[in-house]
Amino acid sequence: MITLNINGQNHDLDVEPEMPLLWVLRDRLNMTGTKFGCGVAQCGACTVHVDGESRRSCSTMVGDVVGSEITTIEGLDGKVAKAVQTAWQKLDVVQCGYCQSGQIMSAIALLSMIEKPTDADIDAGMEGNICRCGTYQRIRAAIHEAAKSLA
Amino acid sequence: MRFAQICLRQFAVISLSVVFGTALLFWQASNNLSHGEGTASAADSLKAWDKIATVLENPRCLNCHQVNSPLQGDERRLHVPLVVRGEDNLGVPGMRCTTCHSQTGNNPTSSVPGAPHWSLAPLEMNWQGLSPGDICRQLRDPKKNGNRNAEKLVTHFAEDELVGWGWTPGKGRMPVAMPRAELTEHVKTWLAGGSECPK
Amino acid sequence: MLKMRQADMPTSRRAFLKGAAVASATFVLGTFVPFGRFALAEGDAAAPKPVIDPNFFLRIDSDDTVTVLLKHLEMGQGVSTGLSTLVAEELDADWSKMRFDHGPNNPKVFNNLFFGSYIGTGGSTSMANSWTQMRQVGAAARAMFVAAAAKQWNVPAAEITVENSVLKHPSGKSARLGELVEAAMKEPVPQEIKLKEPKDWKYIGQKLPRLDTPGKTTGKAIFALDFRRPNMLVAMVARPPRFGGTAGKVDDAAARKIAGVVDVVQIPSGVAVLAKDTWAAMRGREALTIDWQLDKSEGRSSDEMLAEYRDLAGKPGLKADRRGDAAAALGNASDVHEAEFVFPFLAHAPMEPMNCVIELTKDGAEIWGGSQFQSIDDYAVSQVLGTTPDKIKIHTLLSGGSFGRRANAFADWAVEAAHIAKAIGGKAPVQLVWTREDDIKGGLYRPMVLHKLKAGLKDGRITGWQHAIVAKSILVGTPFEGMMVKDGVDATTVEGVAETPYQIENFAVDVHNAKTEVPVLWWRSVGHSHTAHVMETTMDELAGKAGQDPLAFRLSYLKEGAREAGVLKLAAEKAGWGKEMPAGTGQGIAMHHSFGSYVGMVAEVAAQEGGFKVSRIVAAVDVGIAINPDVIAAQVEGAIGFAMSAILRNRITFKDGVVEQGNFDDYEPTRMKEMPVVEVHLVTSAEPPSGIGEPGLPPLAPAIGNAIFAATGKRFRSLPFQGPISA
Known part of the structure; x- marks a missing residue:
């Protein structure tokens, strides 16, 4: 039995420690906001926060995050998260939207560590999140917008 | 384009390191580490270093002893x-090593590798573009080897978990060919013989 | 291979893609009531049951919520917002009350008016085919509410106004739409509908917030892969390593030992492992040992295929376009320009891999998935299950991109799921999941294409142009063959070269249909994804040889007042075409007409260490009436972000018949740092709206290639642009 703290709630799960967090979230807990895109930590669609930092859940064994605080898109809270989601909505960033949970999680992690990211910070910090629809221009603008609203 | 980028980047690194390497050669010439346990001649030391060097050039070691960005895979x-x-040395906000790499081990599902204290080697430990001799001089210089004396160097090769990952790198990656115990013996010989470095 | 219902398809390609006139003719309002009512919250005993089958475009709830049932798949292109805009405009609904859902696969209601009796989303036709129809839906509903209010208030209908979902009479009486639902439903559907004059539009032409944004920024939106059924099993399929292969002997003993694996079945496309969750299915599949039969498979490498293409290009082909006498004109030229362009196979790689849930019913099946051509998917599944399409109920769900992959003439994912469900006797609902590797290696690629051309110049003018194209046809052998293949010429192979708007007197286009087991499919902008690049690169090269400005040279070959010229000029003006550029940087221009829309682009690039950086793209777009300028801008931005990957590096290559790429590391889409700054400018127009899902893509590669040439003197022809930048 493995206990995971997800979005402030403990879940007792009968899973193997090697099971990827992504599939525990999606298939065991039916928390489908976290997406499967590549399965090999290339695209960032599965990004969650583990103790406040971004983590690709497809490449995270649940055994590794026992005792950690896991946050998914469904459990977002706090002013940075709110600012990011508001900016995303204001600028209508999304197209297909499939990558956007991960984009938002990465943007929050970035803004939590750098208050006013430059374009170069955004290039480097968002490098791991692929958007096949090509919404990058708006993602960049929304991160700047969120930073401005938090200042 | 990517290939061209890598070539250019490597070229830049090599040219830089030739300059630094040459300078180092002069002021570090007598900077050998205190001898470790055992006895060995300078010639034995040099011979042992040649063996060690074959291991250090393995992508498992070299890929993360880089200037700004690690390399990836057997094709580097x-x-x-x-x-x-x-x-x-652990990435930037949003893209940390731990964003993808586990601190406990390789991921059997995604094949993303992992090991304790997974990180880029500190900048002063960069090997990219360095000759085996340059790497050797760097390794015996406490200012550039993480302040390790002979004993700590042996421990690093023999016991460090991230170094050990080189022998268990997981699916799709070539492990270090030389057994770890053998490598450790070569390190001991190299040190005992005076941590000699090739030109 | 599907051979189906061809009689139902419009026979002319023009009708298929451009037949705006079909729209009003096919709309028969009298056959259905255009709105119904939702049940209220579940479990509320007092809630009225849905009173009509939801085979209709519109539902209005007592709380004023207006739900538009989409006849097109929302896959990111913004169609949920677009179709709802048209309804809301004529209904005078409050935008904040608008919601959407996908309509069922009832072809009598939800067919694409440009596709005959087929339901389908593609060819950038969604807004164009719905332009009149969806406004009529809104207007008809509005008239019924007004009639109901007139009766209740005992006032003339003409005195009632509607604004933001509220009906008002000068006497002071007012009511919300929701209050009048029951009364309005009793009104007859008006037989004559008057649509608003453009000057009275409140929503059309405005930036309205997208309706799908809230769900997609909170993780609440349900994509196909997020759908769950009780006791559902997850299936993954091991497929042959080469196209055309089949599974022989299977050893599944190890797979069956993995905890969670429930069953292993053989199906035509391979061997399926069924498990209680995705992870177990993945590991089960890895544990299979399969003896693949590859005798009939494609075993060649990419360079061998290309050698065959080159061989074919040297021979006479099928005639795709003939104007004047190109051969004779080339003989009269003082300079003959020759060029070869190679385009690789490309995977669509939408972020959400192929998947669906299928559950067998007593006489058919229900499917939940990102269905894009529902009328092909239901038919194909019915064939597998030995029933008829009307017994296959498709619940269309949001899909995480498509770029053509889900609009699939073979219904590969739905067919595969149906075979699995059938093989296990329907004992459980099945969720078929493709991994990214399955997607990259699984085919239905943009075809590999070879273009070879000769163009003659004399006194700065083009004398003649001979052009050969070699590719595997997308449409031969599909239900679309009868409609879009004539005398062996697949329109999707030659579109953009054949019928070029450039007024070239002597012009000849030949096509060769290459044969391979590698399955091919339309990829965002279809044939235009390669033809535009060839035409616009060549026009640039010819302008250079003629010593003329690339913009002026193009304009001199376009008809006076052509929409092509309009977007070229607007892009040039907004970008500052011809301005002084710093050393190592340059501007390039290109234009292309596709899917009824016109896009001009000016690219600005800078040479940089080992390659180039695209810094800015200025796009001018003519889509006729711009229903939502912000969604249009987003589609152009997105097409640029998508196309960059094919310009920078993407290619699917074969080594002895095996695809060499496998995931986003070696088939790496554009990333943040590579995205140029994009500016989109719209041509003001009163023409009916045309599509914008695809037309933003074709001019990008040539605009960038031309800019690289201007910056460095290096001319890239084949895609991707790889190799040293110094000439």
């Missing part, structure tokens, strides 16, 4: 996605 491509060193 620039890491995809591109990651950069950052202030603590």
Whole structure:
């Protein structure tokens, strides 16, 4: 039995420690906001926060995050998260939207560590999140917008 | 284009390191580490270093002893996605080593490798573009080897968990060919013989 | 291979893609009531049951919520917002009350008016085919509410106004739409509908917030892969390593030992492992040992295929376009320009891999998935299950991109799921999941294409142009063959070269249909994804040889007042075409007409260490009436972000018949740092709206290639643009 703290709630799960967090979230807990895109930590669609930092859940064994605080898109809270989601909505960033949970999680992690990211910070910090629809221009603008609203 | 980028980047690194390497050669010439346990001649030391060097050039070691971004895979491509060193050798906000790499081990499902204290080697431990001799001089210089004396160097090769990952790198990656115990013996010989370095 | 219902398809390609006139003719309002009512919250005993089958475009709830049932798949292109805009405009609904859902696969209601009796989303036709129809839906509903209010208030209908979902009479009486639902439903559907004059539009032409944004920024939106059924099993399929292969002997003993694996079945496309969750299915599949039969498979490498293409290009082909006498004109030229362009196979790689849930019913099946051509998917599944399409109920769900992959003439994912469900006797609902590797290696690629051309110049003018194209046809052998293949010429192979708007007197286009087991499919902008690049690169090269400005040279070959010229000029003006550029940087221009829309682009690039950086793209777009300028801008931005990957590096290559790429590391889409700054400018127009899902893509590669040439003197022809930048 493995206990995971997800979005402030403990879940007792009968899973193997090697099971990827992504599939525990999606298939065991039916928390489908976290997406499967590549399965090999290339695209960032599965990004969650583990103790406040971004983590690709497809490449995270649940055994590794026992005792950690896991946050998914469904459990977002706090002013940075709110600012990011508001900016995303204001600028209508999304197209297909499939990558956007991960984009938002990465943007929050970035803004939590750098208050006013430059374009170069955004290039480097968002490098791991692929958007096949090509919404990058708006993602960049929304991160700047969120930073401005938090200042 | 990517290939060209890598070539150019490597060219730049090599040219830089030739300059630094030459300078180092002069002022570090007598900077050998205190001898470790055992006895060995300078010739034995040099011979042992040649063996050690074959291991250090393995992608498992070399890929993370890089200037700004690690390389990836047996083909030593620039890491995809591109990651950069950052202030603590662990990446930048949003793209940390731990964003993808586990601190406990390789991921059997995604094949993303992992090991304790997974990180880029500190900048002063960069090997990219260095000759075996340059790497050798760097390794015996406490200012550039993480302040390790002979004993600590042996421990590093023999016991460090991230170094050990080189022998268990997981699916799709070539492990270090020389057994770890053998490598450790070569390190001991190299040190005992005076940590001699080739020109 | 599907051979189906061809009689139902419009026979002319023009009708298929451009037949705006079909729209009003096919709309028969009298056959259905255009709105119904939702049940209220579940479990509320007092809630009225849905009173009509939801085979209709519109539902209005007592709380004023207006739900538009989409006849097109929302896959990111913004169609949910677009179709709802048209309804809301004529209904005078409050935008904040608008919601959407996908309509069922009832072809009598939800067919694409440009596709005959087929339901389908593609060819950038969604807004164009719905332009009149969806406004009529809104207007008809509005008239019924007004009639109901007139009766209740005992006032003339003409005195009632509607604004933001509220009906008002000068006497002071007012009511919300929701209050009048029951009364309005009793009104007859008006037989004559008057649509608003453009000057009275409140929503059309405005930036309205997208309706799908809230769900997609909170993780609440349900994509196909997020759908769950009780006791559902997850299936993954091991497929042959080469196209055309089949599974022989299977050893599944190890797979069956993995905890969670429930069953292993053989199906035509391979061997399926069924498990209680995705992870177990993945590991089960890895544990299979399969003896693949590859005798009939494609075993060649990419360079061998290309050698065959080159061989074919040297021979006479099928005639795709003939104007004047190109051969004779080339003989009269003082300079003959020759060029070869190679385009690789490309995977669509939408972020959400192929998947669906299928559950067998007593006489058919229900499917939940990102269905894009529902009328092909239901038919194909019915064939597998030995029933008829009307017994296959498709619940269309949001899909995480498509770029053509889900609009699939073979219904590969739905067919595969149906075979699995059938093989296990329907004992459980099945969720078929493709991994990214399955997607990259699984085919239905943009075809590999070879273009070879000769163009003659004399006194700065083009004398003649001979052009050969070699590719595997997308449409031969599909239900679309009868409609879009004439005398062996697949329109999707030659579109953009054949019928070029450039007024070239002597012009000949030949096509060769190459044969391979590698399955091919339309990829965002279809044939235009390669033809535009060839035409616009060549026009640039010819302008250079003629010593003329690339913009002026193009304009001199376009008809006076052509919409092509309009977007070229607007892009040039907004970008500052011809301005002084710093050393190592340059501007390039290109234009292309596709899917009824016109896009001009000016690219600005800078040479940089080992390659180039695209810094800015200025796009001018003519889509006729711009229903939502912000969604249009987003589609152009997105097409640029998508196309960059094919310009920078993407290619699917074969080594002895095996695809060499496998995931986003070696088939790496554009990333943040590579995205140029994009500016989109719209041509003001009163023409009916045309599509914008695809037309933003074709001019990008040539605009960038031309800019690289201007910056460095290096001319890239084949895609991707790889190799040293110094000439």
